[in-house]
Amino acid sequence: MKLSRRLEGQTLRKLEGSLFIAPWVFGFLTFVAFPLGFSLYMSFHQVKITVNSVNYTFIGLKHYREILIANGSLLYEELFPFLRESAMMIPIILVFSLLIAILLNLKFPGRTLFRVIFFLPVIFSSGQIVQEFIAQGEGSLSIMETLRIDYYLQEYVPGAWAAPIQKVLGSFVLVLWYSGVQILIFLAGRQTLPAAVYEASRIDGSSPWSTFWKITLPGLVPYIFLNLMYTVVDLFTFPSNPIVSRVNTTNYGSSSALAWIYFTIILVFVLLTLLLYSRVDKSLSGSKR
Amino acid sequence: MGLIDRTDVPIERLNRGLKLRGKLDLLRARNLRGKLELLRYRVLGTEIDKGLLFKAAVYIILINVAFIYLKPILYMVTTMVKDARNILDPSVIWVPKSIYWGHLKEASEMLHYGKSFLISLSLASSVAVLQVLSCAIAGYAFARLDFPFKKLWGALLLFTFIMPPQITILPSIMLFKSFGWLNTFLPMVVPALFGHGLKGALFVIIYRSFYSTLPKELDEAARMDGAGPFRMFFRVMFPIARSATVVVVLFSFVWNWNDFYFPSLYMFTAEHVPLSITLARMAGEMKIAEGAGELTVYAESIKMAASFLIIMPLLVIYLFAQRWFIEGVERTGLVE
Numbered sequence A: 001m002k003l004s005r006r007l008e009g010q011t012l013r014k015l016e017g018s019l020f021i022a023p024w025v026f027g028f029l030t031f032v033a034f035p036l037g038f039s040l041y042m043s044f045h046q047v048k049i050t051v052n053s054v055n056y057t058f059i060g061l062k063h064y065r066e067i068l069i070a071n072g073s074l075l076y077e078e079l080f081p082f083l084r085e086s087a088m089m090i091p092i093i094l095v096f097s098l099l100i101a102i103l104l105n106l107k108f109p110g111r112t113l114f115r116v117i118f119f120l121p122v123i124f125s126s127g128q129i130v131q132e133f134i135a136q137g138e139g140s141l142s143i144m145e146t147l148r149i150d151y152y153l154q155e156y157v158p159g160a161w162a163a164p165i166q167k168v169l170g171s172f173v174l175v176l177w178y179s180g181v182q183i184l185i186f187l188a189g190r191q192t193l194p195a196a197v198y199e200a201s202r203i204d205g206s207s208p209w210s211t212f213w214k215i216t217l218p219g220l221v222p223y224i225f226l227n228l229m230y231t232v233v234d235l236f237t238f239p240s241n242p243i244v245s246r247v248n249t250t251n252y253g254s255s256s257a258l259a260w261i262y263f264t265i266i267l268v269f270v271l272l273t274l275l276l277y278s279r280v281d282k283s284l285s286g287s288k289r
Numbered sequence B: 001m002g003l004i005d006r007t008d009v010p011i012e013r014l015n016r017g018l019k020l021r022g023k024l025d026l027l028r029a030r031n032l033r034g035k036l037e038l039l040r041y042r043v044l045g046t047e048i049d050k051g052l053l054f055k056a057a058v059y060i061i062l063i064n065v066a067f068i069y070l071k072p073i074l075y076m077v078t079t080m081v082k083d084a085r086n087i088l089d090p091s092v093i094w095v096p097k098s099i100y101w102g103h104l105k106e107a108s109e110m111l112h113y114g115k116s117f118l119i120s121l122s123l124a125s126s127v128a129v130l131q132v133l134s135c136a137i138a139g140y141a142f143a144r145l146d147f148p149f150k151k152l153w154g155a156l157l158l159f160t161f162i163m164p165p166q167i168t169i170l171p172s173i174m175l176f177k178s179f180g181w182l183n184t185f186l187p188m189v190v191p192a193l194f195g196h197g198l199k200g201a202l203f204v205i206i207y208r209s210f211y212s213t214l215p216k217e218l219d220e221a222a223r224m225d226g227a228g229p230f231r232m233f234f235r236v237m238f239p240i241a242r243s244a245t246v247v248v249v250l251f252s253f254v255w256n257w258n259d260f261y262f263p264s265l266y267m268f269t270a271e272h273v274p275l276s277i278t279l280a281r282m283a284g285e286m287k288i289a290e291g292a293g294e295l296t297v298y299a300e301s302i303k304m305a306a307s308f309l310i311i312m313p314l315l316v317i318y319l320f321a322q323r324w325f326i327e328g329v330e331r332t333g334l335v336e
Helices: A002-043 A062-070 A073-105 A111-118 A120-124 A128-136 A143-147 A149-156 A159-170 A172-177 A180-191 A195-203 A208-236 A242-246 A252-288 B008-021 B024-044 B052-080 B084-088 B102-110 B113-144 B150-162 B166-179 B186-193 B200-211 B217-224 B229-240 B242-258 B261-266 B275-291 B299-331
Strands: A045-049 A054-058
Touching: A002 A045, A002 A252, A002 B113, A002 B150, A002 B166, A002 B186, A002 B229, A045 A252, A062 A252, A073 A111, A073 A172, A073 A180, A073 A208, A073 A242, A073 A252, A073 B052, A111 A120, A111 B052, A111 B299, A120 A172, A120 A180, A120 B052, A120 B242, A120 B299, A172 B052, A180 A208, A180 B299, A195 A208, A208 A252, A208 B150, A242 A252, A252 B150, A252 B166, B052 B299, B102 B113, B102 B275, B102 B299, B113 B150, B113 B186, B113 B200, B113 B229, B113 B242, B113 B275, B113 B299, B150 B200, B166 B186, B166 B261, B186 B261, B200 B242, B217 B229, B229 B242, B242 B275, B242 B299, B261 B275, B275 B299
Parallel strands: none
Antiparallel strands: A045 A054
């Protein structure tokens, strides 16, 4: 009797939960899972669209072979430099947004004003406007020209990396523009570190420098990885990404194959991030004990 | 800060010493040293982050970065009000000598501003409202309710978050085409109704992390008072998540307002389009005009005026909402 009632309560709870999650699950199946499966299906087919119908002819891995081997210019000449560029932008974005978030967390007069200004990129950076600014050359730093950094780069850095470095430095301001959300995440994360710990370390006579390395940074590790993931995802859907415009309606089959190759690369990135995170997390919790 | 401020220590010791000895010259010497010490503390601080030097450094960094963020906006506003004389005048770099509103007018005509503004507004706000509701429900379920295969769905939520929209865009176009939804707003609005749409997964994650920080007793108390699950959600759980809601509403509205990718693919031949599309169309027109050798001097001013017209509503909203927004960011687990 008692057992059955408890069971009943449990199923009731499950039913409630299912009711709440049902819309999301439905949406997932219709707008994510189905298109995902269908694009995988299309990537193995030659898709021909006629007026009334769509014809699929199975061609196996031909699209993949074409993109990866036969006609690799898109992947190797456009995507790889972009990936190298992102690989350099990610640490810059992370360090910069961490620095700004910590500064914005201090108490000083005018803090609110600065916070208002520093959240502005969240508003701009998603739109066409940034594209306009890139076109206007607002992304570059004038120091670059005055110090002739370009010249030194060409001289001392191997060719494959010189161009992306140059591009990152050239759009350095833009990199800062893309760190709006990251600053937010760090700022919110910093709020979760208890003030008591800082008080204790102060009383023990720890310098702010070592407080940062021993308390703030380890405490922010989960947020660093969250930001890393967010940045990876964000950069891969960047408007200047060469792939984004290539996935279009001219050729459904090969576009789908391209999207899948691209997605696999992202997944590898994200999984590497997660793996690194679990390692760091483990070693941190190990050192605490 | 703490119980004993360290600046007080040397002065106190000094005073005690004075009372015992009471010698005038000694007092002077000590006083001088005390003052020097005080000065050192003022400049360098008891801890580094209290000193003037550190504060100056903080301000220098922040003002510099703030300038980087503000510069394009300033550039936009000043360029937009320059007429031909001011553009060609080499002595005018930032501040124009006279203000000219013609570019704004021209840009608003080219953008069909009145109509597109209303379209953008209704599209972005309806998506934002729907996303807030549906993502709050889903996030709440993920954080506090029990349902079959919860772990699996949670993993799929993360998967949705990291998945680039490019991979599902083509089948989605075909899907919406078969529904007859192309060139309408439905492809943007309907997924939002189910907690998806533009960055829907991120919003679900925000709500989930907010709800998982609340104490368990809250549910139990409401349950004991006899509230059903729906009543509990709408009366207790949804209002309590105000700070998360502010963040989600603002993000959702801004991103949908700015979004170019989805509308450009779902409504490419539509007549009634949001501002982001009209801006792109306008840029295309101007490029053609430039190729034909027309409007060269004004082009930049008009472009900036158009950009300003698109950003301005967001700026106004942000100025009103920033207080709650910053508070919300601080208070939510915006993050896990």
